[in-house]
Amino acid sequence: MTLSRRGLLAAGLALPAVAHAQGTAQGGWAPDRPVSLIVPFAAGGPTDVIARLVAEGMGRDLGQAVVVENVTGAGGTIAAARVAQAKPDGTTLLFHHIGHASAATLYRKLPYDVLGSFAPLGLASDAAMTVVARPDFPAKDLAEVLAAMKRDGDRLTLAHSGLGAANHLCGMLLQHAAGTALTTVVFRGSAPAITELMAGRIDLFCDQATNTAPFLREGRIKGYAVTLRRRVAGLDLPTTEEAGAPTIEMSTWHGMYAPKATPPEARSRLSAALRSALTEERLTARLAELVTDPATPERATEAFHTRFLAEEVARWRPIIQAAGQYAD
CATH class of the missing domain: 3.40.190.10 (Periplasmic binding protein-like II)
Structure with a gap:
């Protein structure tokens, strides 16, 4: 999706002051047009709020606007399919939560491969x-x-x-x-x-x-x-492990993905922009209000996210199969 400068301003999106040159100077590759960040859920929900904070910070770092687009339906699989099939040029990305991993088992037929159709760019948050x-x-x-x-x-x-x-x-x-x-x-x-x-x-x-x-x-x-291995500030609740139920451990994590064939230099630059966005004070302050943590620099990397996604797919498969709850 290509938007004009007038269109971006009309949509209320701030244009980075240094535009394309900053991204090029920082990492060689830079997007030559606004980046579409596809969010599988409705505007105003936790995933959308976090995605917009990340998009704003990434836009400043890349020198190009990152525009959130909400594509809802079928548990996030419609949005994921759109990104899997997008041109792999670094300008169409997916921002999804834990449901991306569980979809590999929940849905008997998907128009994409959860592990094979995407290039994980890094985790963004945990709640x-x-x-x-x-x-x-x-x-x-x-x-x-x-x-x-x-x-x-x-x-x-x-x-x-x-x-x-x-x-x-x-x-x-x-x-x-x-x-x-x-x-x-x-x-x-x-x-x-x-x-x-x-x-x-x-x-x-x-x-x-x-x-x-x-x-x-x-x-x-x-x-x-x-359900974390540590207590959460502001909530007087034990962890499930402290309560004697260590198997009830999970977080609602969010991560960012590009189409699988996206060039390595683009993936690396986008991943670096994600890590930069996660350090911004406005984002960290807002996530604290949402009782959510930004991903650490280690977790917000391609390598960690790739391993983590595979582990999450493997973790949820037997649990979903035992429950026998599938989507068509």
Whole structure:
């Protein structure tokens, strides 16, 4: 997608002051037109917010505008297919979360290969998941939550917002740890699920701290654990490992991808721009508000991201297969 200077300004996108020359000076390759950053989810959600912060910083570093485009549907696979099939010239990129890895198993037929059709450029962020419940759920800790799940099974309800959503995957881990299946209730996003949880019409939920933290702090829902190996600042919750359930560990991570055949010099330059964006104070401050961490410089590299994606695909395959939950 090529936009004129007038079109970019009309869209409210700031043009980098030094334009094409800065990117060329810093790394040899530079995009010769605005870069499209394809986001698989709607505007305003956590993925979109993080992508726009990253795009702004990358644009300054590259000397070329990075324009976010929301392409929704089918758990992110429509957006991923578009990028997989795009011209591999470094100007069409994908910004996706953990659902990119789980799609390799969740979807029986994909128009792309999760591991073979993309060049991972680096991870961008990590957010803890939280195990939460309706305000009057009787369990006093995570061990009692798991015991109640084993005892009551499908008499308990578990919310999620669609196949492949991070809360769907976390719910799978929770059920796997308890060795049972609950009655799942699907919502169009986290917000309505939390509303029903607060009202006591849903029993359990496992969602991003980004979404649950305000309600946990206000005492409007009940929290049991965070799913990282460390505690999360501002939330008085143990880790799942501290609570005796180390298998319930995951984060909602985001990463950036180019089409597989993108030249190495373009991939390297884009990856460097990503790392530069992740150090900007505006981004780190906003991520802190979202209870999300920027990826470390090591994790925001092509090599780490490539290994990590393969590990995540392998990790989720047996869990999804055991649950028997597939998308058409």
